[in-house]
Amino acid sequence: MSESRVSYHDSVEEMLKRIRDDGLSSVFSRWEAQEKIRCKFCLEGVSCQLCTHGPCRISEKAGADKGVCGIGPDAMAMRNFLMRNIMGAATYGHHAFEAFRTLKATGEGKTSFTITDTDKLKWMCEKTGINTNQDTNQLAIQLAELLDRELKINPDEESIMVEAFAPKKRKPLWRKLNLYPVGIQHEVENCIASCLTNVDGDYVSLAKKALRLGLSTIYTAQIGLEMTQDILFGTPMPHEVDVDMGIMDPDYVNIAFNGHQPWVGVATLQKAKKEEYQAMARKAGAKGLRIVGSIETGQELLQRFEVDDVFVGLMGNWLALEPFLATGTVDALVMEENCSPPALDQYAEKYQVALISVSTIIGVPGTEHEMPYYPAKVDEMAENCIEIAIENFKKRHGAIKPMVPQHKRKAIAGFSTEAVLQAIGNDLLLPCHVSGNLSTSKV
C-alpha cells in the first residue's frame, strides 16, 4: 500500500476525500491523532485504574515494579486482557440469548419466521438428547429451552453442549486443569469477580480463567447460536454475491442492517420482497426499497440469501461504515450489536441518515429511534424500520448530493461447515487438520 493511502479499500479512499472536505472526523483521522499521544504503559498492558489507590503504572526504572495493591506486571496485563475477553464473551452470550428466544418464539408461532432447516433442527435435537419423534415446532421450542438453560449451567451441573460437541480427547485434560467449562453466565460472573481488586492477582490463574471462558463461549453460546441461525434462516451454501459500495443506488430507499444479529434484518428483507412495501417506497418517489448488508449482520444475510434487486449485497467492514454513510445514499442504519461506533451522529446529520437501534445493548449518540428487541414484535419492528427509512428518503433525496464509488465486486459467500464437507469431504479434511497441513485464517 502506498504511503499516501490509509486503506486498501478503494471505495474508502474515495469517500475519505469527501469526509475531509466536509470537515468530519473518521476512524482514520482519529487514529492519526491518537497515534501521537499513545501511552506506552497502556500499550504494554501495565497500567491499571481499577480502584481508588490508582491509577497505577509499572515502571522498573522508576522503582514501581508493582501496583499499590501489590499486583505485578504479568498479572496486571493478564487481568486487562481477561476483561477484554469478558466483554467479548458476554456479547456472544447476549447474541445467543437473543437467538434462543427467537427460536422459541418461532416454534410458538409468534414470529414471522419459520423453521427453514428441519434436518439441522433434528440433528441438534439428537445431539442434545431431545426426543425427535415430535412436531417440528415442538422440537424448536424444546431445543431453544435446552440451549437457554445451557447458558446458565452452574458448576454443580454438567453442560450437555460441552459433552455433545467438545473433542473427546480434550475433556479429561480440561477436567485435570480445571478448564472444563460450565454456562457462559457463570463463567462471565466468575471472571469479572476475579478481576476485582485483590481477588485474583496471579497471572497463571487469570490466564486459565480466560481459557475456560473461551471454551464456555464456544460450547454454551456460539455453537448453539450459529446452529439456531441455520435452523431459522437456512444453512449457508456457496453462491455468488455482490460486495462494495458500488451496490448503492441513491434513487432507492436504502436500509442497511449493521451489527451481528440478523433477526430484524431478515424480517425486513422478507417484507421488502413484497410488492406492497415496494409500492410504498415508489409512492415516496423512490425506484423501490432495498436492503443492504453491513458488517457481520450483512455477512449473516449474505451467506444465507441470494443477492437480487431487493437485497443488494454487502457494503464492507466496520472501517468502511463512516465512508458508507458519507455516500449520501443510506436512509436508515439499523444497529443491534458490535461495530456500531459512537461518532456516527455527525454522519447522520450531514448526510441525512436515520439511526435506529433494535437492541438494548446499543447506545449510539444521535440515535432517534430505539426499539428493544422482542421476537414476537419482529414483524412490527421491521415495519417501523421501513416507515422510518421511507420518511428519511423524502428528506434525503434531492437534498443530499450522492457520491457512490463505482466499485462493485463479485464474491462467493456461504462456506458453512456442511458446504466445505460437501465440497471436499471429511476423509480429506480431517487428516489434513490432524497432520497440521491445513490452516485457516480470517481476513
Ligand code: SF4
Ligand atoms: S487495582 Fe492495584 S494496580 Fe489497579 S489501580 Fe488499584 S492499586 Fe493500582
